[in-house]
Amino acid sequence: MDFWNDPLKVAADWLLGILTGWGMPEIAAQIVIGFLGVLILLSLLMVLDIFLVWIERKVVSRFQSRIGPNRVGPFGLIQPFADIIKLLIKEDITPTGADKVVYNLAPLLSMMSVLILWAVVPLAPTMLGVDLNVGALYIIAAGAIGTLSIIMAGWSSNNKYSLIGAFREVAVLLSFEIPMLTVMLIPTIFAGSMGIAAITNAQTIWFVFLSPLAALIFLIAAIAELGRSPFDMGEAESELVAGYNIEYSGMKFGMFYAGELLHAFTFGGFLAILFFGGYRFFGLEQVSPFLAIVVILFKAMIGYWIIMWIKYTLLRIRIDHMLAFNWKFLTPLAFVLLMVTAFLNALLADAPGWFYISSMFLSNVVLAWIALELARSTSRKEREKVEGAKKVAEAHH
Amino acid sequence: MTGEQIIFLVVAFFTLFSALRVVTTGNLVHAALWLIATLFGVAVVFALLDAGFLAVVQVVVYIGAIAILFIFAVMLTRKDMRDQGPQLNKTWWFGALLAVGTFSGLYFLLQGWNGLSKTAADFPSGFDAVGELGTALTSPAAYVLPFEVASVLLVAALVGAVYVAFNRK
Numbered sequence: 298m299d300f301w302n303d304p305l306k307v308a309a310d311w312l313l314g315i316l317t318g319w320g321m322p323e324i325a326a327q328i329v330i331g332f333l334g335v336l337i338l339l340s341l342l343m344v345l346d347i348f349l350v351w352i353e354r355k356v357v358s359r360f361q362s363r364i365g366p367n368r369v370g371p372f373g374l375i376q377p378f379a380d381i382i383k384l385l386i387k388e389d390i391t392p393t394g395a396d397k398v399v400y401n402l403a404p405l406l407s408m409m410s411v412l413i414l415w416a417v418v419p420l421a422p423t424m425l426g427v428d429l430n431v432g433a434l435y436i437i438a439a440g441a442i443g444t445l446s447i448i449m450a451g452w453s454s455n456n457k458y459s460l461i462g463a464f465r466e467v468a469v470l471l472s473f474e475i476p477m478l479t480v481m482l483i484p485t486i487f488a489g490s491m492g493i494a495a496i497t498n499a500q501t502i503w504f505v506f507l508s509p510l511a512a513l514i515f516l517i518a519a520i521a522e523l524g525r526s527p528f529d530m531g532e533a534e535s536e537l538v539a540g541y542n543i544e545y546s547g548m549k550f551g552m553f554y555a556g557e558l559l560h561a562f563t564f565g566g567f568l569a570i571l572f573f574g575g576y577r578f579f580g581l582e583q584v585s586p587f588l589a590i591v592v593i594l595f596k597a598m599i600g601y602w603i604i605m606w607i608k609y610t611l612l613r614i615r616i617d618h619m620l621a622f623n624w625k626f627l628t629p630l631a632f633v634l635l636m637v638t639a640f641l642n643a644l645l646a647d648a649p650g651w652f653y654i655s656s657m658f659l660s661n662v663v664l665a666w667i668a669l670e671l672a673r674s675t676s677r678k679e680r681e682k683v684e685g686a687k688k689v690a691e692a693h694h
Numbered sequence: 695m696t697g698e699q700i701i702f703l704v705v706a707f708f709t710l711f712s713a714l715r716v717v718t719t720g721n722l723v724h725a726a727l728w729l730i731a732t733l734f735g736v737a738v739v740f741a742l743l744d745a746g747f748l749a750v751v752q753v754v755v756y757i758g759a760i761a762i763l764f765i766f767a768v769m770l771t772r773k774d775m776r777d778q779g780p781q782l783n784k785t786w787w788f789g790a791l792l793a794v795g796t797f798s799g800l801y802f803l804l805q806g807w808n809g810l811s812k813t814a815a816d817f818p819s820g821f822d823a824v825g826e827l828g829t830a831l832t833s834p835a836a837y838v839l840p841f842e843v844a845s846v847l848l849v850a851a852l853v854g855a856v857y858v859a860f861n862r863k
Contacts, residue, residue, distance in 0.1 A: 434750040441758025
């Protein structure tokens with residue numbers, strides 16, 4: 298086994314040889330190597346996170362016709378390090394009446410809920426933390442811990458703005474979890490497994506071509522799950538000051554902020570893995586695992602860029618519109634899409650590949666068209682109702 | 695003692711301790727957070743038993759939905775969220791009696807059961823536990839009826855909740 302084909306296994310075997318050579322029992326050596334692997338992955342992610350701050354600031358300034366950080370280092374690349382030093386030396390304030398343990402635990406859980414997602418991300422055919430057979434559900438479970446951290450932060454800060462922010466944010470997160478989980482079952486149907494590695498391996502043709510509607514619903518639900526604009530109800534800086542993290546200062550706020558950025562990047566990655574072939578790109582992943590890592594990071598960056606593009610383009614939606622959009626449009630659409638996909642998948646099990654793909658694609662187009670027509674006629678009726686009420690009110694004046 | 699046993703003992707102690715804190719802590723939100731810790735401990739036990747699907751569903755459903763709704767209910771129904779009510783009411787002795795009775799009953803039942811000292815057989819290689827579970831839940835020879843009955847019950851509860859909350863204009 299040569300290093301360039303399976304670097305992780307070669308490195309692990311080499312370390313195992315050294316550690317057992319020192320007289321360590323093999324099982325202990327395995328545990329040490331496992332911990333080292335986790336440590337290295339997490340450190341790389343945190344370093345990546347530092348640069349994500351720079352990327353986010355550069356991209357948003359370009360969208361807003363500004364230049365962005367450009368003073369410290371080439372292209373302002375050293376700026377995030379300066380920010381970190383600033384965050385670290387800031388005074389760490391705990392508000393009076395705060396619930397200390399819960400207050401300090403919340404930022405940790407927030408960061409953790411993002412980092413544990415990377416346990417199931419396949420970076421290359423031979424590189425992944427664990428090949429869980431329930432990978433798709435695991436993503437939602439990690440999200441549940443993120444939701445918990447938000448409500449803990451909002452409650453323990455002893456501040457009405459943070460509590461209202463947490464309530465709104467959690468209502469959005471719980472609602473959008475449902476269409477997200479539903480559309481995650483669609484790649485599961487195509488791949489015949491919930492494991493993330495199996496889903497990646499099954500994508501000889503990217504699932505976005507089989508089910509573009511599912512990819513779109515996943516993107517919308519992911520943006521809501523991230524709490525980013527147009528679904529940034531938890532922050533709503535103009536009415537709630539900053540939402541659930543208003544009382545946090547210094548590095549504790551930094552944890553929420555860095556967690557959000559890494560979360561966005563991670564969901565860009567999951568969009569790539571579930572619908573855009575993960576590390577697969579015209580056989581490049583077979584050449585070298587390092588190329589596969591480059592491919593998946595590149596795809597994740599594109600997903601992250603799309604999320605940023607939407608964030609800095611759209612306005613915030615009102616909370617009742619947001620929830621109505623989810624419960625009355627997105628969730629039923631996701632359910633119908635899942636049923637149609639499952640039905641067609643069973644019906645066309647023996648059909649030739651091109652027929653399977655084109656009928657899946659067409660079913661998506663037809664469903665999207667029907668859903669949009671229904672939404673249009675409903676909104677027209679709503680508008681007429683509102684305008685009729687206005688006319689009545691004017692007649693009374 | 696194997697590593698798995700050590701992990702189990704630590705997790706079991708953690709779960710029981712947090713379960714105790716759920717009923718002994720005075721602050722309702724703290725009680726809900728301790729309940730989440732308990733449920734997480736149970737999820738870890740599921741994971742130790744190679745029931746990955748149950749472990750993940752435990753986290754998604756119990757922690758992600760039910761416990762969060764508990765916290766919501768506590769926050770929305772109490773005037774003061776730091777409320778420190780009394781821990782016991784008049785019928786505490788009846789609850790204690792019931793708990794002792796249940797525990798001793800289980801103890802005597804499990805005395806005659808030899809499953810406690812057995813070790814479970816490993817899964818055969820390539821065994822798809824999630825797939826098997828899915829087949830079992832939808833096959834008429836297995837659990838399709840209980841599964842459907844539970845679904846109908848949940849739908850009925852959902853319809854009832856919508857009916858109660860529906861605002862007729």
